[in-house]
Amino acid sequence: MIPRDQIVTALLAPDLLPTLSEMDWDLLIRQARRSNLLARLAHLLIQNGQIEKVPNSPRLHLFSALRMVERQDVAMRWEVDCIQNALANAGVKITLLKGAAYVMAGLPAANGRTFSDIDIIVPKKHVAEVESALMLNGWQGTHHDDYDQRYYRRWMHEIPPMRHVRRGTSIDVHHAILPETARIKVNTPALLKAVVALPGYENLYVLKPEDMLLHSATHLFHEGALDNGLRDLFDLDSLLRHFGDNPEFWSALVPRAIELGLTRPLYYAIRYTTTMLDTPVPQAVINAAEIGKPPLGIASLVDFCYLRALRPTHDSCNTPGTGLARFALYIRSHWMRMPFLLLAYHLARKAFLRPKQLPVETALTTKEG
Amino acid sequence: MKISEFTEAELESRLRCGALLLNLGPFVARLNSDVVSIARDIALMYADFHTSPENTFADFHVKVALDTGLRRWAKPQVRFYFDGRPSFIPLPADQAFAMLEWGLNWCVAAHSHQYLIIHAAVIEREGKAAILPAPPGSGKSTLCAGLVNRGWRLLSDELALLDMDSDLIYGMCRPVNLKNVSVDVIKQFAPAAVFTASVPDTTKGTIALMRPPVDSVQRMNQPACPAWVVLPKYTAGASPQLERHSRARTFMLIAEQSFNYDIQGSRGFDAVGRLIDQSQCFQLTYSRLDDAERVFDDLLAGRIE
Numbered sequence: 147m148i149p150r151d152q153i154v155t156a157l158l159a160p161d162l163l164p165t166l167s168e169m170d171w172d173l174l175i176r177q178a179r180r181s182n183l184l185a186r187l188a189h190l191l192i193q194n195g196q197i198e199k200v201p202n203s204p205r206l207h208l209f210s211a212l213r214m215v216e217r218q219d220v221a222m223r224w225e226v227d228c229i230q231n232a233l234a235n236a237g238v239k240i241t242l243l244k245g246a247a248y249v250m251a252g253l254p255a256a257n258g259r260t261f262s263d264i265d266i267i268v269p270k271k272h273v274a275e276v277e278s279a280l281m282l283n284g285w286q287g288t289h290h291d292d293y294d295q296r297y298y299r300r301w302m303h304e305i306p307p308m309r310h311v312r313r314g315t316s317i318d319v320h321h322a323i324l325p326e327t328a329r330i331k332v333n334t335p336a337l338l339k340a341v342v343a344l345p346g347y348e349n350l351y352v353l354k355p356e357d358m359l360l361h362s363a364t365h366l367f368h369e370g371a372l373d374n375g376l377r378d379l380f381d382l383d384s385l386l387r388h389f390g391d392n393p394e395f396w397s398a399l400v401p402r403a404i405e406l407g408l409t410r411p412l413y414y415a416i417r418y419t420t421t422m423l424d425t426p427v428p429q430a431v432i433n434a435a436e437i438g439k440p441p442l443g444i445a446s447l448v449d450f451c452y453l454r455a456l457r458p459t460h461d462s463c464n465t466p467g468t469g470l471a472r473f474a475l476y477i478r479s480h481w482m483r484m485p486f487l488l489l490a491y492h493l494a495r496k497a498f499l500r501p502k503q504l505p506v507e508t509a510l511t512t513k514e515g
Numbered sequence: 516m517k518i519s520e521f522t523e524a525e526l527e528s529r530l531r532c533g534a535l536l537l538n539l540g541p542f543v544a545r546l547n548s549d550v551v552s553i554a555r556d557i558a559l560m561y562a563d564f565h566t567s568p569e570n571t572f573a574d575f576h577v578k579v580a581l582d583t584g585l586r587r588w589a590k591p592q593v594r595f596y597f598d599g600r601p602s603f604i605p606l607p608a609d610q611a612f613a614m615l616e617w618g619l620n621w622c623v624a625a626h627s628h629q630y631l632i633i634h635a636a637v638i639e640r641e642g643k644a645a646i647l648p649a650p651p652g653s654g655k656s657t658l659c660a661g662l663v664n665r666g667w668r669l670l671s672d673e674l675a676l677l678d679m680d681s682d683l684i685y686g687m688c689r690p691v692n693l694k695n696v697s698v699d700v701i702k703q704f705a706p707a708a709v710f711t712a713s714v715p716d717t718t719k720g721t722i723a724l725m726r727p728p729v730d731s732v733q734r735m736n737q738p739a740c741p742a743w744v745v746l747p748k749y750t751a752g753a754s755p756q757l758e759r760h761s762r763a764r765t766f767m768l769i770a771e772q773s774f775n776y777d778i779q780g781s782r783g784f785d786a787v788g789r790l791i792d793q794s795q796c797f798q799l800t801y802s803r804l805d806d807a808e809r810v811f812d813d814l815l816a817g818r819i820e
Contacts, residue, residue, distance in 0.1 A: 167570075169570050169572070171572055172572045172573060176598050179626075180600070203572045204572060206629045207626065209628075213628040213778055213779070214778055216780075217777070217778045220780065460599065461598075
């Protein structure tokens with residue numbers, strides 16, 4: 147059995163925090179920072195009225211992280227307004243995904259969460275209009291190399307990320323939730339048909355609760371770099387706990403996963419939130435979700451990997467198998483992303499024919515790093 | 516226990532197992548390094564600083580380590596790690612201590628949003644602090660190093676930590692980073708000052724660090740109340756000239772020179788506003804440190820309206 151890490155215990159049982167020693171706090175703050183969960187911890191402590199019981203030094207780190215996400219929240223809302231204005235007349239429903247959706251829909255998953263960019267999804271046939279409307283309003287394409295363009299436009303589920311010339315903010319325009327080449331085929335039309343209008347906005351939508359959970363799960367369990375793995379697992383936990391107040395959510399969840407073709411990610415989501423984060427899920431739903439369980443041998447391999455790789459990317463959470471698990475999941479994510487021959491071609495191309503980056507892109511990449 | 520109470524061998528072994536906790540004003544840094552020259556430079560530069568016991572909460576866990584592999588023997592490089600994760604590109608091993616200093620600055624600037632962090636030197640005398648904000652190359656570190664050898668207290672030569680609740684400025688009193696000709700200028704101006712060996716060919720040119728004055732280190736935890744914002748401008752051969760600087764422009768300069776003004780939102784705006792309201796704002800053109808010292812004496816004595 148893999149031990150529970152300090153940051154997980156802290157987020158699940160914040161009442162125990164006042165009993166921590168100085169060295170417990172030392173490790174907790176480091177794990178929380180590395181997992182991008184420091185502000186979430188701060189938010190929880192404020193909600194519980196316990197922040198004042200935290201010793202002074204760690205408390206300042208919590209406040210510092212909180213200040214950062216409060217600022218991001220303001221910036222995110224402003225950016226969403228800009229996107230809404232740019233796309234008001236695009237003649238197509240604009241659906242926000244992930245972090246932006248959690249913030250704008252006022253979900254608890256947004257509490258203390260950090261963001262890097264905004265993701266939207268539109269029907270594939272409208273991508274060109276959306277792209278040009280964004281360009282007219284100051285967003286510029288990136289990845290100008292011919293190969294990268296083809297990579298995104300032919301095989302991926304999104305166009306190359308766009309960056310606003312003045313604000314430097316990024317937007318990812320998707321038309322599906324998985325690459326066109328992925329092994330799992332998703333029923334995107336059904337997903338986009340069921341979107342929910344965002345109150346107060348003319349043309350902004352979010353996915354309906356079941357779909358939001360399924361998308362979040364699909365994203366996490368197809369991701370190769372799990373630097374934010376634990377944070378994303380807490381997103382799933384928060385969505386399940388929040389939407390789970392409504393019994394209709396539970397009865398709709400598995401049937402919807404079947405309809406969209408997302409039973410496998412749903413199985414993983416339920417498996418790892420319940421195992422690692424004690425997320426309350428009705429037994430009937432756990433049983434029904436077994437429909438997405440992979441064959442036994444694979445299931446235990448995947449278990450070996452995720453139970454290690456979803457822990458904080460911190461020295462204190464590394465065990466002898468951690469590196470192997472992360473590497474295996476990285477390979478797996480590529481394996482699921484595209485057929486083998488295409489993958490081989492893509493990797494060979496990236497390895498041997500790496501084009502010179504444009505100076506401006508180099509500068510931007512460095513800044514991000 | 517003070518750094519000067521350790522032998523160099525003790526410092527080395529503590530650094531090797533990451534058990535040296537250095538008190539830096541509002542922060543505690545836990546240091547780890549296998550680079551011998553770092554132990555020597557810490558002994559030299561941080562002699563008067565206190566350490567904390569091993570079971571103390573550390574704000575920043577940092578490590579400067581030699582890269583492994585063949586390179587270690589031919590052209591050794593050091594790398595900076597923030598809590599186990601490599602950050603920044605590696606540097607030649609003779610820049611190890613400078614890398615530790617720059618790395619610590621980054622740790623504070625990137626993670627301490629409880630303060631408004633301004634890229635500025637801060638010195639204090641008789642309870643009044645002067646903030647010297649400036650883009651690189653304006654001579655703020657030189658001026659700061661000069662004045663702290665003539666009775667002014669050093670708070671910082673690089674990062675002013677403005678507490679937005681009390682409007683007081685905190686410093687860490689760390690070694691002063693001097694570049695190129697400034698090193699010799701200060702050595703002549705203050706022959707008693709202690710320096711690290713000069714390191715050539717860094718990204719900032721030839722650099723050396725100057726040990727902070729004992730009195731400043733002893734008072735490291737005392738914040739100071741800002742009284743002046745002075746923009747230094749070194750101009751070769753110029754006679755000293757202190758001119759009023761527009762409050763609006765000074766406001767903008769402070770905001771631009773702040774690492775986290777954008778994160779603070781309206782709190783930051785209000786805090787910079789109060790800082791400018793309570794300070795006299797000047798631009799000082801100078802070429803000789805003796806002239807600058809006289810100008811600051813005049814400021815302190817209230818001889819300048």
